[in-house]
Amino acid sequence: MSDHVTLTLRAPLEASIEADSIVPNAFASLGEPEIGALPVWAGRTRCALADFFDISGGRSSNVRVVGDVRHAHGIATGMAGGSLVVDGDAGSRLAGGITGGVVEVLGDAGDDAGAAMSGGSLRIRRNAGDRVGAGLPGASRGMTGGEIVVGGSVGADAGARMRRGLLFVGGDAGRLAARAIIAGTVIVIGRVGPEPAFASKRGSLVVAGGVNVPPTYRHACDYEPPHVRLALTYLARQYELSLGRELVEGRYRRYCGDASTVGKGEILTWIQE
Amino acid sequence: MYVNGVFIDDTFAEAFPMRAARIVVTAVNERWAREAALKLTGFATSVIACKCEAAIERELEPRETPDARPGVSVLLFAMDTESLGKRLVERIGQTVLTCPTTSCFDGLPDADRRLTSGRALRVFGDGFQGSKVVGGDRFWRIPVMDGECLLQESFGVAKGIGGGNFIILGADTRRTLAAAEASVAAIANMPGIILPFPGGVARSGSKVGSRRYKSLAASTNDAYCPTLRPLTSSSLPDDVHSVLELVLDGLDEQSIQRAMRAGISAACLPGVRAITAGNYGGKLGPHHFPLRSIVGAHADGGARA
Numbered sequence: 001m002s003d004h005v006t007l008t009l010r011a012p013l014e015a016s017i018e019a020d021s022i023v024p025n026a027f028a029s030l031g032e033p034e035i036g037a038l039p040v041w042a043g044r045t046r047c048a049l050a051d052f053f054d055i056s057g058g059r060s061s062n063v064r065v066v067g068d069v070r071h072a073h074g075i076a077t078g079m080a081g082g083s084l085v086v087d088g089d090a091g092s093r094l095a096g097g098i099t100g101g102v103v104e105v106l107g108d109a110g111d112d113a114g115a116a117m118s119g120g121s122l123r124i125r126r127n128a129g130d131r132v133g134a135g136l137p138g139a140s141r142g143m144t145g146g147e148i149v150v151g152g153s154v155g156a157d158a159g160a161r162m163r164r165g166l167l168f169v170g171g172d173a174g175r176l177a178a179r180a181i182i183a184g185t186v187i188v189i190g191r192v193g194p195e196p197a198f199a200s201k202r203g204s205l206v207v208a209g210g211v212n213v214p215p216t217y218r219h220a221c222d223y224e225p226p227h228v229r230l231a232l233t234y235l236a237r238q239y240e241l242s243l244g245r246e247l248v249e250g251r252y253r254r255y256c257g258d259a260s261t262v263g264k265g266e267i268l269t270w271i272q273e
Numbered sequence: 274m275y276v277n278g279v280f281i282d283d284t285f286a287e288a289f290p291m292r293a294a295r296i297v298v299t300a301v302n303e304r305w306a307r308e309a310a311l312k313l314t315g316f317a318t319s320v321i322a323c324k325c326e327a328a329i330e331r332e333l334e335p336r337e338t339p340d341a342r343p344g345v346s347v348l349l350f351a352m353d354t355e356s357l358g359k360r361l362v363e364r365i366g367q368t369v370l371t372c373p374t375t376s377c378f379d380g381l382p383d384a385d386r387r388l389t390s391g392r393a394l395r396v397f398g399d400g401f402q403g404s405k406v407v408g409g410d411r412f413w414r415i416p417v418m419d420g421e422c423l424l425q426e427s428f429g430v431a432k433g434i435g436g437g438n439f440i441i442l443g444a445d446t447r448r449t450l451a452a453a454e455a456s457v458a459a460i461a462n463m464p465g466i467i468l469p470f471p472g473g474v475a476r477s478g479s480k481v482g483s484r485r486y487k488s489l490a491a492s493t494n495d496a497y498c499p500t501l502r503p504l505t506s507s508s509l510p511d512d513v514h515s516v517l518e519l520v521l522d523g524l525d526e527q528s529i530q531r532a533m534r535a536g537i538s539a540a541c542l543p544g545v546r547a548i549t550a551g552n553y554g555g556k557l558g559p560h561h562f563p564l565r566s567i568v569g570a571h572a573d574g575g576a577r578a
Contacts, residue, residue, distance in 0.1 A: 145406070164406060185405060202403065226340065226376050226423035227405045227414055233341040234408045248341065264403070 002057035005035060009067025010054055016091070017042045020074030021049060024063040024082030024101060031058040061101075065090075070110065076103050079120065092129065095122045096136070098146065111155065117165070118145040123239065130155035130174065133167045133186075141182065143167070149239050156193070159186040162203060168235055178205040181265065185231060189247070200258050200265035204228075208247055208270040217257030217267050224251055225268060246272075274565050279541035279548060281564050286438045286533070286550035289558030291320075291350040292357045293433030293524055294388065295380030297333065298369055299344040307332070309375045310345035312368035317349070318470050319520075321479070321491050325351045325360040326435060326522050328467035339378045340423075346380055348467045350435050350522045354386065361390035361428060369422075370394065370415065376423040382410070384429025391424035434560050437521035437529040440478065440497065440549045441540050442513040448544025449515040450474075456519055459539035465528035470520055478518045478551065494551075513546050526560060530567055537568050 005027050021038035030038075035058055036050030049055065052072075053065075061082025069075065070089040079098040085106070086094075092110030095103045100120040105113075111129035114122045116136045124132075128150045134157050135142040142161035153171030160176065162184040172190035179195070181203035190209040197205040198214065205211075206228055232248045235241050252268040274281040298313065300306035310329050317327035326349070333344035349364070351357035369377045377391070395402045395413040403414045404426070411426040441456070443449025457473035460466060468474075478497055483489035495501050496508040497516045509516070519536055523529040537548050550564055 166407065204405075221420075223420040226421055227407070227412060229342075230340045230376070230412065230423060231405070231407050233339065238408065 002060050004060050004062035004064060005055065005057040007049070007053040007055055007063065007065045009065075009069060010052060012068060013052070013071040015042060016071045016073060017047070017052065018074050019049075019052075019069070019072040019091075020077035020093075022063065022065065022072075022075045022084070023077065023079050024061045024084045025080045027063055028059060028061040028082065032056070034058070070108070073110070076101075079103065081120075089126075090124075095120075098122070108152075114143060114146070114148045114167075116141070117143045117148070121147040121149070123149045123151075125151045127152035127171070128154045131157045131160060133158060133162060133165065134160035143184070149235065149241070153190060158188075159184065162186065166231065166235075168239075168241075170241070172209065178203065181205070185227075187228075187231065187235075189243075197258060197265055197267050199261055201261045202264040204266050204268060206231075206252070206268045206270075211267065211269055213255050213267055213269065214257070216259040217255035218259065220254040220256050220266075222251050222253050222271060224249070225254070228252060228268060274568075276538060276548075276568055277541040278543075279545045281537070281568055282547055282549035283565055284550050285552055285564065286436070286562040287552035287555060287557050288434045288436040288438075288529065288560035288562065290560070291326075291352060291433045291435035291522065292354045293348055293350045293381075293431045293522070294357055294361060294428045295330065295431070295524075296347045296349060296361070296365065296369075296428065297338060297344050297378040297380045298347065299333075299338045299340055299342040299376050299378070300372070301342065301374040303332065303343045305372060305374050306343050306345045309369050309372035310347050312372065313347055313364050314349075314469075315368075317364075318475070320350070320352055320435070324356060325349055325364075326467070326469040327360075327364075328469045328473075328522075330464070330467055331462040340376055342376070344378075348433075348465075348522065348524070350433050350467075350469075354388070354430055357430060358388040358390060361388060362393050365390060365424065366394050366397070370397065370417070370424070373419050377425060379410075379425045379428045381429030381431055384431055386430040387427040388430055389427045391426040391428070394424055395426075431524050433522060433524050434526060434529055435522045436558060437523060437533060437560075437562055438518055438551050439533055439537055439540075439564065440516060440518045440551060441545055442509065442547040442549060443515045443517070444512060444544045444546060446515040448542070449517050452540040452542045452545045453517040453519065455542060456536040456540040459535040460519075460521070460532045463528070463532050463535070465524035466532040467522050468519060469522060470518075473519060475518045475520055476516075478516070481553065481557075508549075510546060518551070526562075529560075529562060533562055533564075534567050537564065 018041035073091040089107035133143040144163040156174035160179040162181040175193035178186040178197040181200040187206040192211040255267040314327040330346040338344040398415040478494040479491035483492035495505040
């Protein structure tokens with residue numbers, strides 16, 4: 001048993017691999033040889049983890065991946081516990097469907113990060129692609145719990161169909177952010193692209209950097225929403241984010257919608273004073 | 274045993290198990306947090322007639338509260354979990370929910386047993402309420418006329434202790450009250466402790482039942498009433514003419530011991546003749562706090578100074 005397991009990429013990945021066997025809680029009962037023998041798919045070819053990574057340590061649910069794994073997809077799929085640090089960029093479908101544990105990416109992440117997650121936390125220090133925190137293709141729900149904190153910007157469909165949970169974006173969000181959310185909270189410190197919170201039923205889209213509010217949302221009031229203050233305070237403390245007091249203590253303009261659905265959702269836009 | 278020339282009686286305070294909740298009230302500023310907390314803890318001196326005992330534990334800095342606003346921590350004690358749940362719903366609903374700008378949070382997040390008082394109160398929102406999960410805890414957003422009231426869904430239940438006490442026997446009212454005030458000041462802001470009586474002090478110490486009125490659950494502690502010295506079997510020395518009691522409720526024995534030690538030491542002022550404690554011969558509750566062992570380190574060595 002060791003403190004942690006380190007997977008060091010042996011050589012740059014020239015083609016994509018499916019690395020959904022890198023699941024920290026599964027490593028807790030495996031030694032080095034067993035971890036190295038876990039399957040990795042390179043196209044239609046079944047390979048082993050040890051074909052791509054040098055593995056040190058075993059029987060630990062704390063895992064560090066070293067190297068540029070932007071072409072390694074599905075890392076931490078279904079993770080239920082432990083911790084994973086990706087020491088660089090990560091590929092798509094990172095932390096899909098996780099139910100617990102902590103995943104941190106020090107660089108960028110590809111599309112579908114945190115898709116269908118229901119617990120745990122995912123932190124991406126830089127940017128993430130499309131559909132962060134959204135659902136799997138065809139699914140009626142996006143993330144149903146847990147927290148995603150992205151330091152940079154995200155692509156389209158961030159948090160789409162979210163049912164519960166918290167998605168924080170430190171930069172901008174692309175089009176259709178918080179699309180059709182059922183509940184939960186999406187906070188964007190930067191700007192949000194076109195058609196925000198389109199067809200959302202409930203849930204909150206909080207925007208500090210500017211957004212074109214759709215006509216299907218109606219202005220309710222300008223106030224200091226206590227849940228935004230609570231969420232931002234929590235995020236600042238838990239993830240050591242430096243959020244300005246003006247955001248935490250500020251006033252927000254509340255719009256109710258989407259009127260094309262049950263209309264119990266909201267867009268809250270920060271009022272710069 | 275004497276402390277600063279004050280006799281410490283060789284007796285013990287007898288306390289009993291209660292159930293406790295810690296409620297954190299925050300508001301736009303200290304004033305409104307305190308206004309809500311004062312109402313929340315109103316009419317909560319004794320379970321005998323108030324159904325619960327409650328008081329402000331301490332004021333909280335913004336860095337100590339979940340929403341980074343000024344806050345007040347309140348402890349509320351009841352005889353059982355069911356009763357505690359009812360009191361929380363009644364009191365939070367009528368005092369915190371009604372008070373401008375307030376939010377209400379659980380102060381016992383590690384407690385396994387939970388009461389879903391916030392969930393019960395959500396229906397005031399008449400269907401317009403909503404909830405948010407932040408940090409794994411659910412909070413209810415109840416629309417009110419100044420915006421929204423944010424209530425945590427569940428509150429932790431702790432196994433608390435009620436009825437810790439000590440009694441100050443003084444030469445006159447003025448100096449006995451000064452000693453009680455010093456005691457309260459020494460205990461103020463100690464974590465896990467409240468003094469539920471007015472200003473932390475009770476003058477109407479009681480005995481169980483009544484000599485004359487059979488339906489009474491409690492009646493005056495005639496043995497400690499100076500005006501009854503010749504009429505009853507008095508427990509008062511001749512030079513005692515005023516008696517005040519501090520009643521302490523705490524989250525654990527250590528908190529009560531720490532507070533009693535500080536309070537008794539502070540009360541040993543000129544004009545105070547003795548410190549004693551209330552007990553029922555060990556028949557009331559399992560928690561016993563012997564005065565002499567609690568204040569031991571502060572004693573004068575057994576001689577009157």
